[in-house]
Amino acid sequence: MRRPTKYTTSARLYDLISFEWPVYRAGREVAFELLNLPAGSHVLDLGCGTGLNFAGLQRMIGPTGSITGVDASPQMLEQARLRAHRAGWNNVTLVAADATTLASADLGKRAPFDAALSTYALSLMTPWQAALEAMIAATRVGGVVAVVDMQRPVGRAAVWTPLAKLACRLGGADIEAHPWTAMTPLLRDLSTRSVRGGHIQVRVGTVVSRPAEPSS
Ligand SMILES: C[S@@+](CC[C@H](N)C(=O)[O-])C[C@H]1O[C@@H](n2cnc3c(N)ncnc32)[C@H](O)[C@@H]1O
Numbered sequence: 001m002r003r004p005t006k007y008t009t010s011a012r013l014y015d016l017i018s019f020e021w022p023v024y025r026a027g028r029e030v031a032f033e034l035l036n037l038p039a040g041s042h043v044l045d046l047g048c049g050t051g052l053n054f055a056g057l058q059r060m061i062g063p064t065g066s067i068t069g070v071d072a073s074p075q076m077l078e079q080a081r082l083r084a085h086r087a088g089w090n091n092v093t094l095v096a097a098d099a100t101t102l103a104s105a106d107l108g109k110r111a112p113f114d115a116a117l118s119t120y121a122l123s124l125m126t127p128w129q130a131a132l133e134a135m136i137a138a139t140r141v142g143g144v145v146a147v148v149d150m151q152r153p154v155g156r157a158a159v160w161t162p163l164a165k166l167a168c169r170l171g172g173a174d175i176e177a178h179p180w181t182a183m184t185p186l187l188r189d190l191s192t193r194s195v196r197g198g199h200i201q202v203r204v205g206t207v208v209s210r211p212a213e214p215s216s
Pocket residue numbers: 002004007046047048049050051052053070071072073076097098099100118119120121124125126171
């Protein structure tokens with residue numbers, strides 16, 4: 001498995017150093033609002049990191065739902081495990097895997113999922129197209145897929161571009177990847193939102209058909 005080099009020793013500090021509260025939390029809150037999942041939903045969180053999406057997801061899905069978090073970094077997964085343990089969430093399953101070569105056999109009995117999301121993660125993956133397709137392939141027809149990712153700020157917010165580029169570079173993200181652009185032909189009823197001066201892009205759409213699994 002290809003391991004991202006950035007998310008090893010820094011995993012324990014990730015929640016503190018990732019600009020979560022001033023910047024990136026806004027994107028996940030918009031995704032939760034657009035996903036609007038019913039209680040009991042089974043959700044895939046691709047590139048889940050330390051599990052910063054888990055509390056928001058739990059608010060919607062409740063104890064009868066489940067979260068399957070996938071990440072390539074064992075250190076990030078350990079932080080996610082601690083978060084779930086401390087909160088008493090028994091419905092979280094964590095899987096160490098490379099999202100770009102993901103197969104349904106990696107995902108356990110909850111697949112295909114009612115929903116899948118990937119926040120600030122696809123733009124770190126090469127090729128991100130394979131991870132996006134794997135995410136859609138792991139979601140049932142009629143289920144929903146959310147992508148939250150980054151680009152350069154636009155309009156008056158463009159003055160923040162050097163800072164946005166620095167944050168992406170430090171995190172190992174390609175600010176020019178724009179992975180949400182590939183969702184349009186694959187999903188229907190695509191909702192589009194943009195926050196923090198366009199730096200954060202949110203897309204949520206419904207799965208119409210599941211692409212074939214990537215060959216290993
Ligand atoms: C910037 S963090 C975002 C974590 C989390 N989604 C969030 O919103 O805070 C990116 C995560 O993607 C993971 N990652 C990078 N490449 C990956 C890959 N090919 N497969 C699975 N996870 C990967 C990293 O280990 C890291 O935890």
